[in-house]
Amino acid sequence: MAEAHQAVAFQFTITPEGIDLQLSHQALRQVYLSGLRSWKKRVVRLKNNVITGVYPASPSSWLFVVIAILATMYTRSDPSMGLIAKIQEHLPVSDSLSIQCRTMVSAVLFSTLLWLSLIFTMRLCLKQLLSYHGWMFEQHGNVSNTTKIWAGMVRIFSGRQPLLYSYQGSLPNLPVPAVKDTVNRYLESVRPLMNDSEYERMTNLAKEFEGSLGNRLQWYLKLKAMWASNYVSDWWEEYVYLRGRGPIMVNSNYYGMDFLYVTPTPIQAARAGNTLHACLLYRRKLNREEIKPSRVPGLNVPLCAAQCERIFNTTRIPGVETDSLVHWQDSEYVAVFHRGRYFRLWLYHAGRMLSPREIEHQVQSILDDPSPPAPGEAKLAALTAGDRIPWAQARKDFFSAGVNKRSLDCIEKAAFFVALDDDEQGMMGDDPAGNLDRYAKSLFHGKCYDRWFDKSFTVVLYKNGKNGLNAEHSWADAPVMAHLWEYVMTTDCFQLGYNEEGHCKGEVDSSLPRPQRLSWDISAECQERVERSLTVAQALADDIDFHVYPIQEFGKGAIKKCKISPDAFIQIALQLAYYRNRGTFTLTYEASMTRLFREGRTETVRSCTSESYAFVKALESGESKEVCRHLFRAAAERHQNLYRMAMTGAGIDRHLLCLYIVSKYLGEESPFLKEVLSDTWRLSTSQTPLQQVELFDFVNHPDYTTCGGGFGPVADDGYGVSYIIIGENMINLHISSKFSCPQTDSHKFGAQIVQAMKDLLMLTSPEKPDGSKKENHFQNKKHL
Known part of the structure; x- marks a missing residue:
């Protein structure tokens, strides 16, 4: 084959006169150029490692510190308070150097130690600043003075022109929530899905776990959190993905x-x-x-x-x-x-x-x-x-x-x-x-x-x-x-x-x-x-039933006029659509990132809440618009709070998963954890955010609209819903289910999601002169 011959750098044959060696200069040149490119990449990687290693300072700041210390010494003052003299006494080559050289070397060593100490201090300060998440729980447009001061200090300690990995060493570690908090949040999340007897039984299992095995398992997790960069991510990767x-x-x-x-x-x-x-x-x-x-x-x-x-x-x-x-x-x-x-x-x-x-x-x-x-x-x-x-x-x-x-x-x-x-x-x-x-x-x-x-x-x-x-x-x-x-x-x-x-x-x-x-x-x-x-x-x-539904009738712009978070709006619409589709509520998975922490991946937002349950029930039973509006806003605020808690390390499911893994390592059986981990996510959802908005020009190039992507259903009798919000006037839905389940239909569910969104927009729209007629029509309309 021609390409095989081109890959040969040299050939040789043995003759009576000796070895006849033939070199291919073209092939050797390719080898040289390829190696040169590889070494250039190594040099770039080494340079970036140095820059990232000293961030938020810069390598040039070392020279500034050295010059400042030397300049101070020439003014007959000792900025080191005697440390330079101590270093000078213990230099291993002090006898072979002149006094001036020894002083210079000692000053450079002190300057380097001071510089490294400053870098460590700046990183520690930035890490502590990034551990503050109070800004996430504040009302939009109502920022506290504490958060304003915090934001200013973050800018000061963040340095300039960071590389991709510059912040890695300054990111805080994911905290381990208290067992009591996780158990209580779990019980809150399953309350709308259980009747009184089921909830009482689960409460008893949870309290028994919290008072006995839970504390012992928690001790191991805290130990891992002290040792590892992230107490969740490696187990999440292995047990959720790689062991499947x-x-x-x-x-x-x-x-x-x-x-x-x-x-x-x-x-x-x-x-x-x-x-x-x-x-x-x-x-x-x-x-x-x-x-x-x-x-x-x-x-x-x-x-x-x-x-x-x-x-x-x-x-x-x-x-x-x-x-x-x-x-x-x-x-x-x-x-x-x-x-x-x-x-x-x-x-x-x-x-x-x-x-x-x-x-x-x-x-x-x-x-x-x-x-x-x-x-x-x-x-x-x-x-x-x-x-x-x-x-x-x-x-x-x-x-x-x-x-x-x-x-x-x-x-x-x-x-x-x-x-x-x-x-x-x-x-x-x-x-x-x-x-x-x-x-x-x-x-x-x-x-x-x-x-x-x-x-x-x-x-x-x-x-x-x-x-x-x-x-x-x-x-x-x-x-x-x-x-x-x-x-x-x-x-x-x-x-x-x-x-x-x-x-x-x-x-x-x-x-x-x-x-x-x-x-x-x-x-x-x-x-x-x-x-x-x-x-x-x-x-x-x-068996996969897929439906992609581009919504062009409304988008983020219409939702923001309702003064509701677009994500909370869509999640509540999904609860309403699922109830109309199946006549019941289900455990709902929404993926939330935990990348505010080092090596963070995702956490689960349990979107089916008691507040969304109350709202859907009220809406479908014909309650007044005023009551439904109040319940809708309560459900949206509850969802937003859950999302914030998941992002800031106070989620439920990753903590419970890690507790379960530790129990298996210890050979301990927990009826509570076993039941928690066997719950079925019949509604699995995720938003794909548009991250580089500056790359898209939806005003001058409206046709260049990305469609997002999707994934499969988690449960055989459930739905997978992925959505992406494009600009102000478009939302794309990707809905999956399985043909083998007679209760699921991706096309029907897609239409029900869109209708649910329209109903929510109608609910939150301002009253018109004939508002009473509109309300009666809204209450009595037949849903899909």
Whole structure:
């Protein structure tokens, strides 16, 4: 093969005259340039480590302190109060240096110690300041003097021009709530879901746990919190994600969509060129730590960036008992799947990043390649879509040596995975709503063998130029991937762009090596295991009922006029819609971040509260508008308070999970914890926030609207609801359920959610002259 010959740096033959050595200067040059790029990255990483290590000070501030101390000494005063003299006495080379040199060295050492002490003090002060969360519980527009002083001090101690990881050492650790507080909050959360006898029974179990086993388990958690950066995150990653033995496709992975109304180019290879190049630009900014640290909107409060470290070059490796996450420092290529074949596509040449036009050319060569897949190759990725134990066993039996191991290593060590689909997707044709649903399902699971579900993420590119992604969940949460995808989409369209023919801009280097086809030797027994995994995955994928509902009739602007938090508004609408859908209430999961703390991930907001229960009951029973308004605002305020508590470390579920894990390590059985952990989340919800608003111009480019993404239902008889608030006038819903459950219907539930929102807007709208007639119509209208 031509690419194999180009990869050989030298050849030699043995002759009667000796060894004939032939060097390939071109190949050696490529080796040199690749190594040079690698060393440049190491130098940048070392420099960033130094800058981050001394933040919020800067390395240049050391020189300022040294000069200040020396200048003070020359004025015949001793700023060290005798410490410089003490250091001078104990210098190991004091006899070989002059008095002036000894004084200079001692002053520099003292200055360095003083500088490090100042850095430590500043970090400690910033950490204490960031531990204050009173600002979150204050009314909008009614900020206390304490919070104003605190905000000013945070700005002073935050330093200037922080790198991505500059704040990591200053973030506070996640606190361990008191057992009593967690138990009481849990009982409050389940009260609307239980009758009196069930609630009394659960109260007795909770109080027994609190007074006996709970305190002993809590002691271990406090010990872990003192030792570890975060007492939750490692156990959350391992026990919630990596130890799951079922398929991660549908159950764990999630997807993100392209622009809703715009496809920048209809040429698949061109869209791939810009998309992959934008991913590389983001990775370069990530490696250089040039991405601005995420902050709480409107404040200078930083969020933890630890999850960003594993966006690229990361793969989930299957195991019999538990999976593992493996991250490599760098990778210069991506693995590409097209029509059942796998390719290695190099993204760097001669030490430089390929241009979008060059990547387009390389992708087009893959699309034009007529070679058929090897026996068993086409559906190989189904192993990553099925149960984990069969995949772990197959990996050990068939991919631990030889050509299969080399090809599998190539996929797993790739920067990310790319799927070139022959389908056309998007909101198009005579059935835009139905096609949008099919687009979501395609991104979510595809054909069950055309996505490598173990990779940190898979970029999917369709024949008509549409794109999207599928992401593995264990290494990070959705906002981290959403940050990358926002950058990729806007860079693709507004920075890189296309020429008039729809191709990427730029020229192509004719010396580029062609993408390398990966080789496989898949035995008949391995093919049987692939088919078994595919059968499991296909049954799971066929059961998913997906509906994407773009709401354009109203948005955040209309909700804010009601003086209600948009998130609380939507969550209460979900409670109302679910009650109309099922005639009952259910345990509701809403994901909230805990990235105010070091290595924080998520916490659960239990959105079904006694206040939302009372409001929905009153509304559906025909209570007056005034009563319903009062109950609605009480429910919204309660939800907001729960959300704030979850963000500030006073949540329920992560604490209970860790207590349960400790009980298992100790071999202790707790009826209370066992029942808590067996609760079913029939309504699982999450908001995908738009983080980089400055990248989108919804006024001048209203069609360039991101559609967000979605995930699968947690319970077989429940719903998964993801929503994203776009600008002032749009909300996108992604609703999932299972066809096998006769009580669930994603399309019907989507319509009920929208109707619930409209009813809430009507409820909170100002009275009109014919308000009495409007009220009667509102009370007597028939709901879906």
